[in-house]
Amino acid sequence: MLYELLVPLARDSIVFNVFRYITFRAAMAHGDGHRDLRSCSGRG
Amino acid sequence: MIARLRVLQYGGETIREDTPERHRAKAGTPSMGGFIILTALLVSTLLWTNLHNRYVWVLIVATASFAMIGFLDDYRKLRTRKGILAKQKFGGQILAVGALMTWLYLWPPDGFTTALSIPFFKGWLVTLGALWVPFAVLVIVGASNAVNLTDGLDGLAIGPIVMAGELSRSSRI
Numbered sequence: 001m002l003y004e005l006l007v008p009l010a011r012d013s014i015v016f017n018v019f020r021y022i023t024f025r026a027a028m029a030h031g032d033g034h035r036d037l038r039s040c041s042g043r044g
Numbered sequence: 045m046i047a048r049l050r051v052l053q054y055g056g057e058t059i060r061e062d063t064p065e066r067h068r069a070k071a072g073t074p075s076m077g078g079f080i081i082l083t084a085l086l087v088s089t090l091l092w093t094n095l096h097n098r099y100v101w102v103l104i105v106a107t108a109s110f111a112m113i114g115f116l117d118d119y120r121k122l123r124t125r126k127g128i129l130a131k132q133k134f135g136g137q138i139l140a141v142g143a144l145m146t147w148l149y150l151w152p153p154d155g156f157t158t159a160l161s162i163p164f165f166k167g168w169l170v171t172l173g174a175l176w177v178p179f180a181v182l183v184i185v186g187a188s189n190a191v192n193l194t195d196g197l198d199g200l201a202i203g204p205i206v207m208a209g210e211l212s213r214s215s216r217i
Contacts, residue, residue, distance in 0.1 A: 002091045029088040030210070036084035 082111045085209055098153045102144050109140035110188055137185045145180040 003025065009016040018024050085107065093100045113136045117127040127133075148156065158176035159169040172179055191204060 001095065003094050004096075025092040029092040032088040032091060033084040033209075036087050037080060040080040040083055 078111060078114055081205065081209070082107070098148075102148060106141060106144055106184065110137060113137060113140070134185070134189075137188060138181055141181045141184045142177065145177045145184075149174070149177050 003019060006016050006019040010020065086104065089100070089104060095101075113128075113133055117133060121127040149158070158172045160172055160176075160179070162168050162170065191208075194204065
C-alpha cells in the first residue's frame with residue numbers, strides 16, 4: 001500500500017524514488033515485520 | 045499476547061505421553077502462536093509490495109489459507125482435544141493451492157512459464173505444460189508438511205520459517 005502511495009510522489013520529489021528500490025523496500029518490510037512480532041509478543 | 049493466549053486456552057498445549065522427559069517442560073505452551081508470525085508477514089507484505097503484481101496475491105492467499113487450516117486445527121484441538129483429520133487438512137491444502145495454481149496456469153501473468161530448470165544441467169528445460177499444476181501443488185503442500193513434521197522441538201520449525209519467511213517476503217517485494 002505504501003508502495004502505491006509513495007512511488008507516484010517521485011514525480012514531484014526525487015527523494016521518493018527510493019521507494020522503487022527492491023532492497024530498500026525489503027529492508028523496510030524486514031523492520032516492520034520485526035516490530036510487529038515484538039509488539040504482538042509483548043516484548044516491544 | 046502470549047499470556048492472553050495462555051489464559052484463553054486454559055493452560056495451553058498438551059504433550060504426547062511418549063515425549064522425552066527433557067521436553068515435558070513444553071506442556072502449557074499456548075498454541076496459535078503462528079497468528080503472530082502471520083500478522084508480521086502479512087502486514088509488512090501489504091505495506092511494502094506492489095499490489096498490482098498477481099504473484100504477490102497468490103503468495104498472500106496461499107499463506108493465509110494454510111494459516112486458516114492451521115487455525116481450524118488448533119481451535120478444534122482446544123475445543124475437543126482432537127484436531128481436524130489428516131485427510132481433511134491435506135485435502136484443504138491441496139484444494140487451496142490447486143485452485144491458485146490452476147488460476148495462474150489458465151490466466152498466466154506476464155513472464156509466466158511452465159518450464160522447469162534442472163539443477164546442474166545448464167540450458168536443459170523441461171516444459172511441464174498442464175502437469176505444472178500438480179507439480180506446483182506437490183512442491184507447496186510437501187514443503188508445508190515438511191515444516192509441520194519438523195515442528196515439536198525448540199527452534200526446529202522457527203529456524204526454517206524465519207529463512208523461508210524472509211525469502212518469501214523479499215520475493216513478494
